[in-house]
Amino acid sequence: MDQILSPQPAQMLLMEKIKSLEENGFFSIYGEDMMLGALTARMADGSLHTVYAFSGSLKGRYIIDGFTPPCFSNRAFEEIVDRYNSSIHCYTDRIEQGEKGLETIRAQLSRDCLAEIMDNYSFHTPSGSITFKEMNLASVPTGTGDCAAAKLLSWCFRRHWEPVSLCEIYYGHNGGKREHLTAYNPCDEKCGLIFPHIFGLEILYGDDDITVINKPSGLLSVPGKGEDKADCATARFRKIFPSAPQNPSVHRLDMDTSGILVLAKNAKAQREISRQFEARETEKSYVALVDGLIKEEEGVIDLPMRLDVDNRPHQIVDTEYGKKAATEWKRLSVEITGGRTVTRVRFKPLTGRTHQIRVHAASGLGHPVLGDRLYGDEYSADRLCLHAQSLTITHPSTGERMTFTSAVPF
Numbered sequence: 150m151d152q153i154l155s156p157q158p159a160q161m162l163l164m165e166k167i168k169s170l171e172e173n174g175f176f177s178i179y180g181e182d183m184m185l186g187a188l189t190a191r192m193a194d195g196s197l198h199t200v201y202a203f204s205g206s207l208k209g210r211y212i213i214d215g216f217t218p219p220c221f222s223n224r225a226f227e228e229i230v231d232r233y234n235s236s237i238h239c240y241t242d243r244i245e246q247g248e249k250g251l252e253t254i255r256a257q258l259s260r261d262c263l264a265e266i267m268d269n270y271s272f273h274t275p276s277g278s279i280t281f282k283e284m285n286l287a288s289v290p291t292g293t294g295d296c297a298a299a300k301l302l303s304w305c306f307r308r309h310w311e312p313v314s315l316c317e318i319y320y321g322h323n324g325g326k327r328e329h330l331t332a333y334n335p336c337d338e339k340c341g342l343i344f345p346h347i348f349g350l351e352i353l354y355g356d357d358d359i360t361v362i363n364k365p366s367g368l369l370s371v372p373g374k375g376e377d378k379a380d381c382a383t384a385r386f387r388k389i390f391p392s393a394p395q396n397p398s399v400h401r402l403d404m405d406t407s408g409i410l411v412l413a414k415n416a417k418a419q420r421e422i423s424r425q426f427e428a429r430e431t432e433k434s435y436v437a438l439v440d441g442l443i444k445e446e447e448g449v450i451d452l453p454m455r456l457d458v459d460n461r462p463h464q465i466v467d468t469e470y471g472k473k474a475a476t477e478w479k480r481l482s483v484e485i486t487g488g489r490t491v492t493r494v495r496f497k498p499l500t501g502r503t504h505q506i507r508v509h510a511a512s513g514l515g516h517p518v519l520g521d522r523l524y525g526d527e528y529s530a531d532r533l534c535l536h537a538q539s540l541t542i543t544h545p546s547t548g549e550r551m552t553f554t555s556a557v558p559f
Contacts, residue, residue, distance in 0.1 A: 150335045153344065155356045159314035160332055162199050163187035167320060167330070179207040182321030184333070186297025190310035191392065197313065200304060202297040204317075217304040220294050221269040229269065233262035263291070270294050273307035274347050275388035284346045293339040302347055311391055313357075349385040353409070353553060358418040358545050360386065363555045364410040366532045370401040386412050399423045400431075403504065405522070408435070408537025409555050413545075421545035426501065432541035435496040435506055436481070436557045438534035439516040440525060443492040447479040450513035454502045463523055464504045466512045475499040476509045489529070491519060495538075506535060534559050 163185060170176060184204035189197055202217040211219045211226070219226075240255040267289055271278050281289050297317050305312050317335065319327040327333065335341065345351040354361040362382060364370065369381035383398050390397075397412045399422040413419035425431050453471030457463040465471075477497040484491050494514075496506045507524050511517035517525025519534040536559070541552040 150337050150341045150344070151354050152334055153352045153355045154312055154315040156316040156332060157314055158197075159187040159189045159199065160316040160318070162189065163201070163316050163318055164330075166201055167318065176320070179213075183207065184297055184317050184319055186301055186315070186317040188298075188301035188305055188312060189314040190305045190308075190312050192308075192310055198310070200301060202300040202304075204296045205292065206295075217300045220272050220300060220303050221266070225269050226266060229262060229265045233258055233265075237262070272299065272343065272347050273303045273305075274349060275306055275385075276349060279346055281343075284343060286342055289342070290339055293342060296335065296340050298335045298340055299343065299347070302344075306347070312389070348389055350382065350389070353555065358414055359422070360390070360412045360414060361540075361553045362386075362410050362412065364402055364407055364537075366405050366407040366558075369404045370410060371396075371398050382410055383412065390414055394419050400426050400501075402537055403507070403533075403535075405520070405533035406435075406535045406537060407532075407555075407558060409540040409553050410537070411540065411542065411553075418545040422542055425542055429499070429501075430543065432539075432552075433498055433537065434539040435498070436536050436538045437494050437496060437506065437510065438484070438486070438491045438519045438530070438559060439494055439510050439514065440489070440491060440519055440529055441516045442483055442490050443480050443494065443514060443516055445480065447477075449499075450476045450478065450509040452509060452513050454505065454508055456503070462503070464502065464508050466508065472502060473500060474502040474505050474509070476506060476513070478509075478514070486519075487530075492516065507533075530559070532559070 166187065167185065186202045186204070187199055189199045192198055200217050201215060203213070207213060211223050237255055237258050240251050240258070244251050244255065267281050271280050272294065298315060301315065302312060316332055318330060318332050321327070321329060323329050335344065351363040351365070352360060353363055364382050369378060371383050372379050372381050383396065386397055387393055393412070393414045394416050397414065397419060399411055399413055399419060402408060402410055411422060413422060452466045452474060453468055454464050454474045455467045455471040457465045477499060479495045481493040481495055484493060494510070498505050504523070507518055507521055511521070511524040519525070520527060520530030520532050536557045537555070538557055539552060539554045541550065543549070544551050
């Protein structure tokens with residue numbers, strides 16, 4: 150995973166913690182080759198507090214003074230292990246004595262034991278708590294939920310704190326995949342599976358000014374009218390970061406469009422990035438599957454648009470009263486999906502009109518986006534096949550030109 154929170158000041162405080170642990174002989178007791186983490190959070194009174202964690206266990210211990218506990222009941226964990234251990238060890242002894250056909254039984258007992266242990270995990274989120282079962286993951290690799298970052302975030306949300314800074318540092322021997330006293334981002338293989346469920350959003354990048362998410366299809370960017378449209382990206386974002394502006398959005402994606410969405414953590418960042426979008430200083434790239442075969446390789450669609458006031462929220466092409474709208478496009482491939490010929494297209498909007506790509510695909514190219522319930526055939530796919538794949542902005546504080554990308558899910 151990429152950086153999901155600013156590493157400062159947690160990194161500096163974690164290095165101080167490690168120095169203190171060295172001086173107190175901690176590593177001579179528990180060994181080395183471990184990941185240590187620190188999370189700095191903002192409490193209700195506005196003050197900052199830092200907590201620490203280690204990944205996994207240390208010499209069989211999950212609870213050690215000065216570190217956050219695991220995301221499960223240690224007592225229940227010990228009861229489950231004790232209940233299974235005697236049977237598993239019994240089968241091991243019999244297998245070692247030469248009895249045949251017992252390996253399958255022992256392996257099943259081990260799987261049953263692990264399943265009960267995994268059922269014991271519970272992670273605190275800004276909206277409550279969630280279990281592995283509720284996450285509905287296809288598979289859960291062993292060790293998922295045991296990393297320092299997961300422990301720290303769960304501890305933070307349990308207390309209704311606001312996460313500010315997160316850092317994990319490896320302490321141990323050089324070589325292999327990690328280097329001594331080097332900071333690492335959370336891993337994709339384990340943490341990457343559960344963080345979207347803990348946060349309620351898939352965070353691709355975060356620092357003191359901005360958060361970049363991968364918005365799923367079906368989620369509003371901002372609240373709509375009515376209680377049934379209150380759940381949205383900005384509402385979930387402010388549950389995590391309540392000190393963010395009331396309106397942290399700097400741009401929007403249609404509810405049915407997935408992909409890169411930037412949210413601001415402070416008023417300065419909100420103003421500056423909004424200005425960049427208005428001044429067309431950003432660069433956006435979308436990928437879509439459109440119905441049918443496009444023979445041409447690339448082109449520019451230049452069709453003015455406006456709202457269809459008699460059929461909201463539809464947008465229509467209007468050469469007399471419409472606002473200028475231009476979109477570059479390039480054919481990427483021709484494919485067969487669901488028994489129909491479709492074309493994969495990259496779109497780069499040069500203006501930012503509502504539903505611009507969808508209208509230009511349907512009215513400009515004559516090939517609507519698959520699954521488009523407004524401008525095409527909503528039954529041609531199980532979702533709108535339009536994804537905001539990349540976005541380039543200038544960072545509001547550093548001035549660095551930054552590009553964020555997201556894998557196309559179709």
